[in-house]
Amino acid sequence: MKLATFKQDRFTRIGVVIDDSIVDLAAAAPELPREMIAFLTAGAPALDRARNAAKDSAKRIALASVKLEAPIQRPPEFLAIGLNYADHVAETKMKKPEFPMFFNKQSSCVTGPGDPIHLPRVSTWLDYEGELGFVIGRRCRHVPRDRAHEVIAGYFIVNDVSVRDWQRRAQTMTLGKSFDTHGPIGPWIVTPDEIGDPHKLDLRTFVNDEERQHSNTSNLIFDCFAQVETLSTVFTLMPGTIVSTGTPGGVAAVMNPPKWLKAGDVVRIEIEKIGKLENRVIDEPASTDLI
Numbered sequence: 001m002k003l004a005t006f007k008q009d010r011f012t013r014i015g016v017v018i019d020d021s022i023v024d025l026a027a028a029a030p031e032l033p034r035e036m037i038a039f040l041t042a043g044a045p046a047l048d049r050a051r052n053a054a055k056d057s058a059k060r061i062a063l064a065s066v067k068l069e070a071p072i073q074r075p076p077e078f079l080a081i082g083l084n085y086a087d088h089v090a091e092t093k094m095k096k097p098e099f100p101m102f103f104n105k106q107s108s109c110v111t112g113p114g115d116p117i118h119l120p121r122v123s124t125w126l127d128y129e130g131e132l133g134f135v136i137g138r139r140c141r142h143v144p145r146d147r148a149h150e151v152i153a154g155y156f157i158v159n160d161v162s163v164r165d166w167q168r169r170a171q172t173m174t175l176g177k178s179f180d181t182h183g184p185i186g187p188w189i190v191t192p193d194e195i196g197d198p199h200k201l202d203l204r205t206f207v208n209d210e211e212r213q214h215s216n217t218s219n220l221i222f223d224c225f226a227q228v229e230t231l232s233t234v235f236t237l238m239p240g241t242i243v244s245t246g247t248p249g250g251v252a253a254v255m256n257p258p259k260w261l262k263a264g265d266v267v268r269i270e271i272e273k274i275g276k277l278e279n280r281v282i283d284e285p286a287s288t289d290l291i
Contacts, residue, residue, distance in 0.1 A: 001051060003154065004188040005036050005073060005112075006066040012073075014039055016054040017188050020063050028053035036072055036189070037240035040137045040153045047191070070112035071156060071189045072135055076238045078105040078183060079231065080131075080160055082173065084221050084246025091254040100222045100230050103173045105160070105244075109183035113277050117161055118181045118284040119263050125164040126261040126281070129247035130205030130213050130269035132198065133158035134224055135189060136241040143232040148225035151237065154189035155198055157269050157277040158244040164253050180288065184279045185242065195273055198224050202272040203248065207265055215248030222246075 002017035008024075013034045015022040026034050029049050033039045039046055053059070082101040083089045089096050111117070119126050137153025160177065161184065167176025195201070198217060205213035217223075222230070224245055231237060252259045261267065261281045268278040 001047070001054070001191045001194065002188045003036065003039075003050070003071065003191070005069045005071045007069055008061065008066045012069060015061075016050055017063065018054060018060065021060040022063050022066060023054045023056065023059050024061055025050055025053060028056050028059035037075075040135065041239040043138065068113050068187050070110050070185050072110065072185065072240055072242060075107050075110065075135075075240045075242045077241045078107050078110065078244070079103075079242065080105055080158075080177065080244040081222065081227060081246045085215060085219050085248040086221065087215065087219070087249030088247055088251070089221075091249045091251070096221065100227060102231065103177060105183050106174070106178035109178050109180060111181045111184050111279070113184070113186035113279070115184065115279060116181060116282040117159075117184065117261070117267070117279045118179065118288070119261065119281055120163055120179055121284050123163045123165050124260055124262075125253070125258070127162045127164055127252045128205060128207065128212070128261060128267045129160035129162060129251060130203055131158040131160050131244045131247050132201060132203065132217050132224075132271055133185060133242055133244045134198070136237045136243070137239055139236060139238055141232050141236045143228050143237075145225045145229040148228035149192060151228060152192060152224065153239070154191045155195050155274060156185055156189050157187070157271050157274055158242070159184040159267060159269055159277060159279065160244050160247060184277055186277050187275050190274050201274070204270045205250065206268045206270075207259070207261065209268075212252070213248050213250035217245070219248065220245060
């Protein structure tokens with residue numbers, strides 16, 4: 001099942017995507033929560049009700065007539081991992097990590113499919129990172145690897161947009177990873193039953209139709225389930241928490257010279273069994289000034 005957050009007629013709600021249409025759950029199952037984190041928190045009964053409601057063809061809306069939003073609007077946490085593909089480790093000339101290198105992206109960076117990525121006023125070192133992401137579906141702690149699949153509600157695409165000079169200024173990387181609009185996710189959440197093994201998915205990143213990254217999630221150094229185990233050892237994972245699982249080789253920073261993103265560029269990330277996430281880069285607008 002593909003779960004989406006969408007806007008139509010100024011109202012935002014959630015639905016189930018089927019081919020080129022979306023079933024509005026507010027109409028098909030009005031008793032269900034109308035916000036994605038609340039829906040995921042409701043667990044298996046809500047998912048089952050949504051599956052049944054999606055069979056009602058009378059409640060389908062043309063996908064082209066709605067605006068898809070980030071499926072998780074404001075996650076409680078947005079966690080990501082660095083240097084998690086061997087080819088990316090090699091291209092950066094860094095040592096393969098013996099322990100997962102997690103960092104935070106601020107949740108305010110989240111944006112949706114088709115939304116613009118801002119080229120910051122303070123830097124031109126703007127980079128893309130195509131990644132598989134997943135969302136936690138239930139409150140959990142101390143999850144062993146062999147049960148990690150039980151707490152993952154679904155998978156989606158993440159562009160871990162990075163401002164490289166700001167990333168290098170702070171050892172935690174958070175500043176360089178958290179500029180507004182630098183967390184595109186989507187286009188929807190695909191439930192685990194449709195994904196199967198999340199560690200057998202082809203991943204490609206294109207900039208203006210030029211392929212920059214191509215790998216498979218089988219090449220993850222620390223896979224999705226190992227990441228859940230490590231994170232949940234330290235703190236409680238809450239429903240709606242996003243985890244971005246790392247990027248393969250081919251980032252702009254290692255090219256000679258670097259092929260930084262510029263205004264007008266279109267970044268498209270495709271992951272097998274999920275779909276594509278596409279965003280255009282624009283100059284940071286004056287409207288971001290709040291004082």
